[in-house]
Amino acid sequence: MKDLPYAEPYKTKMVEYMRPSTIEERKQWIKEADYNLFNLSSDKVFIDLLTDSGTGAMSDKQWAEMMVGDESYAGSQSYLKLRDTVRRITGFQYFLPTHQGRAAENVLFSVLVNDGDIVPGNSHFDTTKGHIEFRKASVVDCTIDEAFNTTVFHPFKGNVNIEKLENSLKLNAGKVPFVIVTITCNSAGGQPVSMENIRAVSEVCKRRHIPLLIDAARFAENAYFIKMREEGYRNKSIKEIVKEFFSYTDGMTMSAKKDGLVNMGGFIALNNEEVYKKASVFSIMFEGFKTYGGLNGRDMGALAVGLDEATEFDYLHSRIGQVAYLGELLVKYGVPVQQPFGGHAIFLDANKFVLTIPRDEYRAQALAIELYIVGGIRSVEIGTILADRDPFTHKNRYPELELVRLAIPRRTYSLNHMRYVASVIRKIYDSRSQAKRGYRIIDEAPIMRHFTVKLEKIKT
Numbered sequence: 380m381k382d383l384p385y386a387e388p389y390k391t392k393m394v395e396y397m398r399p400s401t402i403e404e405r406k407q408w409i410k411e412a413d414y415n416l417f418n419l420s421s422d423k424v425f426i427d428l429l430t431d432s433g434t435g436a437m438s439d440k441q442w443a444e445m446m447v448g449d450e451s452y453a454g455s456q457s458y459l460k461l462r463d464t465v466r467r468i469t470g471f472q473y474f475l476p477t478h479q480g481r482a483a484e485n486v487l488f489s490v491l492v493n494d495g496d497i498v499p500g501n502s503h504f505d506t507t508k509g510h511i512e513f514r515k516a517s518v519v520d521c522t523i524d525e526a527f528n529t530t531v532f533h534p535f536k537g538n539v540n541i542e543k544l545e546n547s548l549k550l551n552a553g554k555v556p557f558v559i560v561t562i563t564c565n566s567a568g569g570q571p572v573s574m575e576n577i578r579a580v581s582e583v584c585k586r587r588h589i590p591l592l593i594d595a596a597r598f599a600e601n602a603y604f605i606k607m608r609e610e611g612y613r614n615k616s617i618k619e620i621v622k623e624f625f626s627y628t629d630g631m632t633m634s635a636k637k638d639g640l641v642n643m644g645g646f647i648a649l650n651n652e653e654v655y656k657k658a659s660v661f662s663i664m665f666e667g668f669k670t671y672g673g674l675n676g677r678d679m680g681a682l683a684v685g686l687d688e689a690t691e692f693d694y695l696h697s698r699i700g701q702v703a704y705l706g707e708l709l710v711k712y713g714v715p716v717q718q719p720f721g722g723h724a725i726f727l728d729a730n731k732f733v734l735t736i737p738r739d740e741y742r743a744q745a746l747a748i749e750l751y752i753v754g755g756i757r758s759v760e761i762g763t764i765l766a767d768r769d770p771f772t773h774k775n776r777y778p779e780l781e782l783v784r785l786a787i788p789r790r791t792y793s794l795n796h797m798r799y800v801a802s803v804i805r806k807i808y809d810s811r812s813q814a815k816r817g818y819r820i821i822d823e824a825p826i827m828r829h830f831t832v833k834l835e836k837i838k839t
């Protein structure tokens with residue numbers, strides 16, 4: 380079907396109704412939610428782009444697997460199915476299921492991270508950073524500079540700057556338990572890492588005998604970008620690319636709520652038997668027995684099927700094509716968005732969008748609130764609130780980018796929904812100079828404050 384127009388390789392078997400609401404209702408609801416979009420009940424949201432995590436639709440094959448899930452405490456058949464699938468797809472020998480991605484971090488970092496350690500990588504995901512800082516260690520962001528300019532085109536903005544990495548390893552010799560590379564790089568806008576780059580990172584790590592880990596939540600989407608953008612990979616299958624990528628590394632943590640195409644789940648996969656054994660102890664302490672790790676048997680079965688479906692080209696082409704469709708509409712309307720588009724989300728550049736609101740009044744959050752009030756769209760701030768305070772100085776950390784993320788759930792919304800979202804944003808953009816003041820924090824947690832922060836509107 381090469382010369383035919385492209386269409387999604389699946390159709391709908393069941394529908395879920397969404398509740399429309401009015402602007403007046405939403406103004407009231409968001410105020411009652413302390414201007415934190417995480418506090419809204421989902422029936423008050425029309426299009427939910429808060430996250431692509433665990434919000435996708437499962438296939439009929441996955442639901443079928445739910446029915447034959449083996450709920451044995453130890454040695455469940457669903458566990459074995461998943462273990463074999465993880466081995467086949469990633470190439471890693473050892474495997475521990477966990478209830479989600481941060482649980483994988485918790486279990487593995489309990490083995491690897493100690494007080495005073497330094498963990499370099501590309502921009503670390505917030506739970507990854509949280510689990511490292513919680514252990515009184517810190518992270519060093521070695522992402523290439525191009526990642527922080529939303530208008531520069533670079534095909535692999537998630538790449539690690541090798542010089543920054545070498546410097547950080549030199550400076551912190553003896554204090555680096557591992558390097559972690561996130562694919563795609565969520566905090567830099569869902570941007571991919573190239574095969575060439577992971578090979579270079581791998582060489583640097585090998586020379587210094589430092590393990591290289593992958594935060595692999597969107598590994599399939601990353602492989603799609605390699606296939607489409609990197610020389611020499613156009614004729615390789617997604618599964619071949621995935622296998623090669625992981626072959627340069629020592630292990631991974633996975634949030635299966637992303638490219639696992641399930642609503643809940645995660646795992647650790649790695650080659651080092653000794654680390655696996657130690658991690659198994661923490662798995663039993665935190666997650667349950669090591670053959671279920673906080674998951675139902677049926678969850679593990681659905682995940683095994685999901686990993687196979689997520690690593691098929693046609694699925695990824697429709698998935699990433701839908702995200703790009705929204706991005707292209709916004710570009711057409713002149714809205715400042717991060718380019719090239721990420722795999723799972725479009726990011727509005729709030730520094731260019733809401734110039735009139737001061738940074739210490741959380742301009743990206745102010746824009747996210749506006750999207751909700753005007754269109755019932757739930758998005759998320761990826762800016763100063765997410766960045767948390769510095770653990771030592773307790774001052775706000777102002778990241779280079781103030782973004783609003785529109786994350787697209789997998790296989791869930793239609794292109795019409797994307798058109799609706801783009802129209803709402805266009806309307807806000809056209810009246811953007813009216814917003815002068817933002818918000819102030821009235822309550823916050825010491826880490827990962829964005830989930831529970833309470834805000835109030837600053838009066839003009």
Ligand SMILES: *Cc1c(COP(=O)(O)O)cnc(C)c1O
Binds near residue numbers: 507594644
């Ligand atoms: C979602 C995510 C995590 C954490 O996974 P959870 O399943 O939400 O606990 C870690 N890293 C990345 C890159 C993620 O996207």
